[in-house]
Amino acid sequence: MARTLCRIFKGCQSICSLPLMKTRLHPSASVLLRTVCVRRMLTLPFRFSPKAQDFSLPNSSWGAEMRQLYEHYNSQCEEEMKGEEKQDWAWKRVPSYNRTLKHATGGVYLSKIYQSKARFFTRNIKEPGAAFEYVLFVSKDEQKCVCIFQAGHLLEGPQGSLILKNHATAFFRRVQEEKYWIRYVHGGAIATMIDTVTVTHASVLTLLIMTANLNINYRRPIPLGSTVLIDSSLNKTEGRKVLISCKVTSTDGSKLHTEATALFVVSRLLGG
């Protein structure tokens, strides 16, 4: 018992010594310190063990569209990193792990307590491409975040028909044929991705936040297996509140699938 408590204490000490934890907001938390945030983001990968698997890297399940978009944004990151001035990047890919606590330096003691069957919700399916396949990029000025999301078969929601209304007769004749049905992504899965993207965006701006409100309008269903873009933009910050809006569109931007606003509240620990 005493040894366990000692371990917990040491674990807390080492976690609190992370650069992340050293960052403090002004008590009012109304001013978001851009320079601090940029420095934090640039040092992000070093807080994690090199053994951790980064799930935001391409894998065999990625379709052509997903790869193409990844190359597009990733090349913008690389271009900026080629130069001597490493801080002058336009976009940065956000690494993604399935066990944040385990792989965060110093987090080992905490993860032992939870004996770590715990997995990050969007990264808890082993089979690549089966569920949430995504990669996030944040922009240099921290006002924008973009996510390329490929929705896997385990995210099945409602079913719909490929047949247009004016072809209804043909549709009813062939209603038995499976090929006339299409599966769409579950609304809860879409909400999860919106929460993930907007919370990541808000995390770039400040620390220790919670989603307080998520308001979603589903405009057009997302076909299962398809790739979409999730764009988030900062609306405003007000005291401890960070308001972000988000759109889910087709990859060419022509179809609006979902739009949302999210409110995050900074923890009282930081916000006073």
Ligand SMILES: CCCCCCCC/C=C\CCCCCCCC(=O)SCCNC(=O)CCNC(=O)[C@H](O)C(C)(C)COP(=O)(O)OP(=O)(O)OC[C@H]1O[C@@H](n2cnc3c(N)ncnc32)[C@H](O)[C@@H]1OP(=O)(O)O
């Ligand atoms: C290179 C990149 C680097 C970044 C890398 C980062 C990676 C990150 C990636 C991955 C990690 C992400 C992990 C995923 C997590 C996903 C997010 C979630 O799922 S969070 C779980 C669901 N949310 C909850 O369980 C909250 C439960 N609610 C609460 O705990 C409290 O209600 C809380 C904290 C939200 C607020 O409580 P109070 O006591 O601190 O604050 P009060 O005084 O109530 O509110 C403060 C202000 O906010 C307004 N407010 C609060 N709730 C509101 C609401 N629902 N609607 C509108 N306004 C609200 C209030 O009216 C008040 O406004 P006035 O200051 O008076 O102007």
